[in-house]
Amino acid sequence: MKSRSTSRGAKGARPADRRLITIDDLTRLIGVSDPRLAPDGSAIVFVRKHVGDKNQYVTNLWMVPTGGGEPRQLTWGNKDRQPRFSADGSKLAFVGEREKGHPQVYLLDLAGGEARPVTQFPEGSFGAVAWSPDGRRLAVAFRERDPDWTEAAKKSRTDSGASDPPRVIDDPWYRLDGDGYFNATRHVLHVVDSTTGEIQHTWREDRLGTFSFDFSPDSTRLVIAANRHKRALLQPEHDELLLLALDSGKVRAIPNLPPGPKGTPVWSPDGRHIAYAGRLGPDGFYSVENLELWVCDPETGNPRSLTGGTDECLMAVCLADSVEAAFAPKFVWTADSRRLLVKIGRHGRSQIASVTLGGKFQFLTKAAAEHDLGNLARKGGLAAMCFGDATHPSEIAVGRSEGDHLSIEVLTAFNQPLLDELELATPSEHWVETADGTQVHAWLLLPPTSKRRAKMPGVLEIHGGPHAQYGSGFFHEFQLLAAQGYVVCYSNPRGSKGYGRDHTAAIRGAWGSADWVDIQAVTRFLKSQPMVDPKRLGVMGGSYGGYMTNWVIGHTREFAGAITDRCVSNLVSMFGSSDLPDEPDSYFPGNSWDRPEALWSMSPLKYLGEARTPTLIIHSEGDLRCNVEQAEQVYTVLHLNQVPVRFVRYPRESSHGLSRSGPPDLRRHRLGQILDWWTRWLK
Numbered sequence: 001m002k003s004r005s006t007s008r009g010a011k012g013a014r015p016a017d018r019r020l021i022t023i024d025d026l027t028r029l030i031g032v033s034d035p036r037l038a039p040d041g042s043a044i045v046f047v048r049k050h051v052g053d054k055n056q057y058v059t060n061l062w063m064v065p066t067g068g069g070e071p072r073q074l075t076w077g078n079k080d081r082q083p084r085f086s087a088d089g090s091k092l093a094f095v096g097e098r099e100k101g102h103p104q105v106y107l108l109d110l111a112g113g114e115a116r117p118v119t120q121f122p123e124g125s126f127g128a129v130a131w132s133p134d135g136r137r138l139a140v141a142f143r144e145r146d147p148d149w150t151e152a153a154k155k156s157r158t159d160s161g162a163s164d165p166p167r168v169i170d171d172p173w174y175r176l177d178g179d180g181y182f183n184a185t186r187h188v189l190h191v192v193d194s195t196t197g198e199i200q201h202t203w204r205e206d207r208l209g210t211f212s213f214d215f216s217p218d219s220t221r222l223v224i225a226a227n228r229h230k231r232a233l234l235q236p237e238h239d240e241l242l243l244l245a246l247d248s249g250k251v252r253a254i255p256n257l258p259p260g261p262k263g264t265p266v267w268s269p270d271g272r273h274i275a276y277a278g279r280l281g282p283d284g285f286y287s288v289e290n291l292e293l294w295v296c297d298p299e300t301g302n303p304r305s306l307t308g309g310t311d312e313c314l315m316a317v318c319l320a321d322s323v324e325a326a327f328a329p330k331f332v333w334t335a336d337s338r339r340l341l342v343k344i345g346r347h348g349r350s351q352i353a354s355v356t357l358g359g360k361f362q363f364l365t366k367a368a369a370e371h372d373l374g375n376l377a378r379k380g381g382l383a384a385m386c387f388g389d390a391t392h393p394s395e396i397a398v399g400r401s402e403g404d405h406l407s408i409e410v411l412t413a414f415n416q417p418l419l420d421e422l423e424l425a426t427p428s429e430h431w432v433e434t435a436d437g438t439q440v441h442a443w444l445l446l447p448p449t450s451k452r453r454a455k456m457p458g459v460l461e462i463h464g465g466p467h468a469q470y471g472s473g474f475f476h477e478f479q480l481l482a483a484q485g486y487v488v489c490y491s492n493p494r495g496s497k498g499y500g501r502d503h504t505a506a507i508r509g510a511w512g513s514a515d516w517v518d519i520q521a522v523t524r525f526l527k528s529q530p531m532v533d534p535k536r537l538g539v540m541g542g543s544y545g546g547y548m549t550n551w552v553i554g555h556t557r558e559f560a561g562a563i564t565d566r567c568v569s570n571l572v573s574m575f576g577s578s579d580l581p582d583e584p585d586s587y588f589p590g591n592s593w594d595r596p597e598a599l600w601s602m603s604p605l606k607y608l609g610e611a612r613t614p615t616l617i618i619h620s621e622g623d624l625r626c627n628v629e630q631a632e633q634v635y636t637v638l639h640l641n642q643v644p645v646r647f648v649r650y651p652r653e654s655s656h657g658l659s660r661s662g663p664p665d666l667r668r669h670r671l672g673q674i675l676d677w678w679t680r681w682l683k
Contacts, residue, residue, distance in 0.1 A: 018423035020448060020483035023671045025422070026476055027051040027664050029322055030414035032396050034082065034374065035384035038089045041066060041377030044384045044411065045074065045083040045092060046396050051664045052078070061094055064411045066382060066398045071412050074108065075115060082126070086135045086194075093118070093138060093194075095126045101151045105129060105140060107194070118197040123150045125179075127187045128212060131194070132219040137246070138194050139213060139222060143187040173208050173233045175579050177624035177656040189213065189224065191246060201249055207232035212264050216271060216298075221245055223254075223265045223274050223298070234583045236261040236284040241276060243298065256301030261285050264329050267298075270337040273357070274298055275306075277314050277329040282586070286327060288467060288505040291315040293331060293342055293355055306340070306355045313504075316345030316497035318370060319463050320473030321660050322393050327468075330373045331355075332383075341383060343373045345498045348441060348471025352383070352399065352406055364406040368429075368472045370394060371408070391424045393474040423448040425482035432491065434521035438514070441499070442491035442522050443470070444529070445478055451485045457536035457682040458487040458526050460559075462519065464543030464566075466495035466511070467504055477659070477671065484675060486538075486682070489526045493518030495544075509588050511544075511571075511602045512551050519548060523558070535560065536682045540674070542566050542618075542659060543626060547604060550634060553615060554607030561681030563674060565618040566656050569608070569630045571599040577627040608637045614644035616677040618670060620654035620662070644681075648673050 031049035038045070045063045052058040058078045064071035079097035086093070090110060097103040101123040108115040119140070127141030147153060148165045157164065167174070167183055175181045186209030191201040206226035213224045222244040229238035237259040244251050254274070262278040263285060273295045283289055290313040296303040307314070314329035330343040339356040341364070350370045353363045365371050372394065374384030381401030387408055388394030393415045399406035427443040434440060447456065459481055463470045470490045478488050492498060494506040494514040506514040527534040538561040541549045546567025553562050568574055575582065575592035584591035589598040600606055615638055619631035631647065638645040648670070654662045659670060 019421055020451065021422050021424065021476070021479045022483075023480065023668050023675070025418065026667060026671070028418050029393055029476065031323065032386055032394055032412065032414065033323070033372075035372075035386060035396050036083050036085060037066070037375055037377045037382055037384040037398075038085055039087060039378050040089055041380045041382040044374070044396055044398065045085070046374075046384075046386075047081050047083065048073075048414070055663060055665050057661075057664075061092070064396055066411065071396070071414075075106075077106075077115075079103070080106075082129050084129055084131055086131050087133045088135060091135075093129060093131060095129060101145065105138060105192075105197075118194065119192060120197060123152075124185075125187075127209075130213065130215060132215045133217055134219040136194055136219065137191050137200065137215075139189065139191050139215065141187040141189055141209075141211065141213075143182065143185050143209060146183045146185050149181075149183075171233075172581060175624050177579050178661070180622075180624075185209075187211070189222075189244075191222070201244070201246060203244060203251070205251070214265050214267050214274075216267050217269055218271065220247065221298075223267060224251075225263045225265045225276060234581070235282065237282045239263070239278070241265055241274065241296065254296060254298060254301050257296060257303050261291075262294075264331070266331065266333060266340075268295075268333050268337040269335055272297070272337065275331060275333065275340055277331070285315060285329075286467065288501070288508045290501050291329060293329075293340065295357065306357070306359050307342075307361060309359055310361050311500040312344050312346065312353070312361070313497055313501075314342065314344065317465075317468045318345050318348060318350050318471040318473055318498075319465075319468050320370075320475045321477050322388075322474045323370075324661055325468070325657065332373065332376050334376060335378050341373060341376065343371070345469060345471075347498055348443075348469055348492060350471075350473075352385075362404060364401075364404065365399075365408070366405075367408075370471075370473045371399075371406075388474055389472050390427050390474060392419065423450060423483075424479055425488075430525070432518075432521050432525045434518050436514075436517060438494065438518060438521075440491055440493055440518045440522060442489060442525060444526075445482045445488040445490075446531070447482045447485050447487065451483060452531070453485065454531070455533040456485055456487050456531055457538065457560075457678070458489060458529070458532040459538045459540060459678065459682075460519075460523060460526055461488060461490040462539070462541030462545035462548045463490070463492070463496070464541065464545045465497070466507065466515065466544040466548075467497050469496045469498040471498070477674075480671060480675070481678070484678070486678065487526070487529065487532050489522065491518070491522045493522065509598070511547065512604075515548065516551060516555070519552065520556075527558075538562065538678055538682050540565065543656065544568065546626070550604030550608065553611040553613040554604050555610070557612055559613050561615070561677060562613045563616040563618065563677060564631070564634060565659070566620065566623055566626050567617070567630055567634065568626050569603065569634045570605045571603045572596045573633075574626070574630060575599060577629060579624040605633055605637065608634065609641060611638060611641070612643055614677075614681050615646075616673065617645065617647045618650075618673065619648075620650040620652075620656065620658050622650075622652040622654050623656045623658075625656040646673075646677070 211226040239262040372386040383399035387397035540563035542565035
């Protein structure tokens with residue numbers, strides 16, 4: 001296959017023959033993820049995702065040679081994921097779901113034959129899956145479904161006419177957006193024989209079931225990042241790294257590790273070090289503070305941060321709607337155990353950096369693109385990757401180490417037939433100076449040439465998080481708006497990741513402060529563009545972006561329309577209705593019961609009595625992150641004040657991530673509502 005630079009210059013349809021992107025093109029996009037190099041570097045196995053003919057997402061495993069050749073399909077289960085090569089490269093383990101609600105670990109002999117299930121777990125869900133280096137065992141995280149909520153139990157109730165049972169809750173960790181309600185069940189670590197599926201060890205001491213793990217190079221131990229404290233949900237500083245001896249089943253903590261969150265442990269190939277993601281202090285992984293790369297000695301601890309001398313963060317996530325938002329660090333050891341490759345989000349781009357054991361930090365990629373890291377081959381300096389940019393959805397690529405950089409060769413072209421049909425918009429980058437001298441990174445996406453006019457309406461998009469970032473990924477929604485003749489502006493105001501710790505921390509416990517200063521500056525920038533009609537501006541955003549949209553319409557009337565999606569409106573009620581509660585006086589000052597003053601002063605609802613901007617409200621009844629009551633309050637206030645308002649409520653089967661991973665028909669409907677609203681109020 002050709003490299004990205006070659007394929008971009010390949011012959012295709014002339015611009016005059018191309019068409020504009022549509023809502024329905026959303027269902028033609030092909031997604032790729034979880035690339036895994038064979039140990040010898042000869043091929044990459046990955047997950048390919050597309051929309052099936054029954055309004056469902058289909059995922060199967062595919063393989064592509066790294067030396068050239070066409071990709072080929074390996075599995076046809078339609079719900080296959082998490083491919084993992086055995087150390088000798090002869091077998092592939094993966095999670096497949098041939099029966100609804102009953103996923104199992106399957107083994108596929110790459111010499112030939114059908115995949116066979118190696119586990120026999122009851123109904124439930126899998127977390128991570130890993131091979132032991134000697135190939136004798138598989139370690140898996142599995143959570144059995146609450147007996148009252150299995151498919152069989154639900155069918156029995158339907159047949160008998162019984163009601164759904166109540167949920168009896170004794171622990172605040174009983175639900176998670178996108179995962180649903182799991183009540184008291186937890187993921188448990190099982191070590192199984194890779195031939196027979198016999199369970200050899202079971203470990204269940206993690207209070208949340210969110211542990212991560214890795215095998216030692218000699219296959220005798222597992223390192224587990226876990227929290228055994230009774231208040232684990234609210235006190236991540238009690239995270240530990242534990243060693244499980246597979247001969248005796250005994251567990252001991254690695255000593256002398258400082259308090260703070262710890263996760264994603266990875267053993268060095270020589271067995272001398274364990275790398276993990278962490279930081280000091282009481283904040284969890286999602287924080288304004290930088291998440292750092294640490295190493296420790298498996299026996300004595302002796303931890304040290306390899307990236308603490310930089311201002312980079314391992315969880316600076318770049319958002320787009322063509323991929324899942326993965327808030328997880330990614331790093332891998334090189335074969336010589338002397339350095340690690342790390343994914344770093346910086347200035348709206350996901351890059352790959354090298355970090356040595358001595359702490360030398362160096363970026364290996366520079367392109368305005370999304371570089372997503374898989375694993376490394378044992379030899380040859382090859383890295384499995386996904387690679388895409390603002391006009392190219394991600395494809396599978398191989399990175400080749402060449403001195404101080406990675407050269408990227410794209411190996412698949414699943415989306416090229418669609419791209420050859422389309423006239424897409426290309427963003428331009430800008431730095432906007434605010435009233436207090438801050439420089440804010442922003443992008444303008446002008447309509448394709450065929451849709452440009454002398455004066456065009458503009459749409460300001462505000463990202464969620466808030467501690468994430470917009471950037472160089474392919475955004476179908478942005479392209480769709482540009483194709484309809486809107487100038488799209490998006491930016492990374494203070495609170496965003498990717499611009500250093502201080503830029504992010506500027507709004508800790510102070511939403512609606514520095515971020516509002518920056519949004520006003522970006523708004524002035526958009527209005528100043530000669531092709532933009534300043535009287536036809538719209539503002540929109542989701543999650544925290546919905547919060548800021550609510551804030552905007554309560555503080556200014558310069559926008560002709562607004563769309564608030566899966567929003568936050570009332571931090572007082574949000575304090576107790578989200579799946580991830582905060583401790584009092586931690587991120588936000590005060591609490592919701594006897595010291596709500598700070599929360600209320602930061603709540604857009606307090607100011608919505610001043611709003612007169614026509615507003616579309618979008619929310620999912622199944623949103624466990626920002627409960628639908630947040631949107632209900634906005635709707636009630638605007639309706640009572642006779643502001644033009646529409647409330648679109650998606651069913652409980654949808655979640656906070658509807659725009660990225662919701663049912664395809666609901667995603668299309670959402671986009672249709674957005675276009676209808678802007679047509680009504682901006683055109």
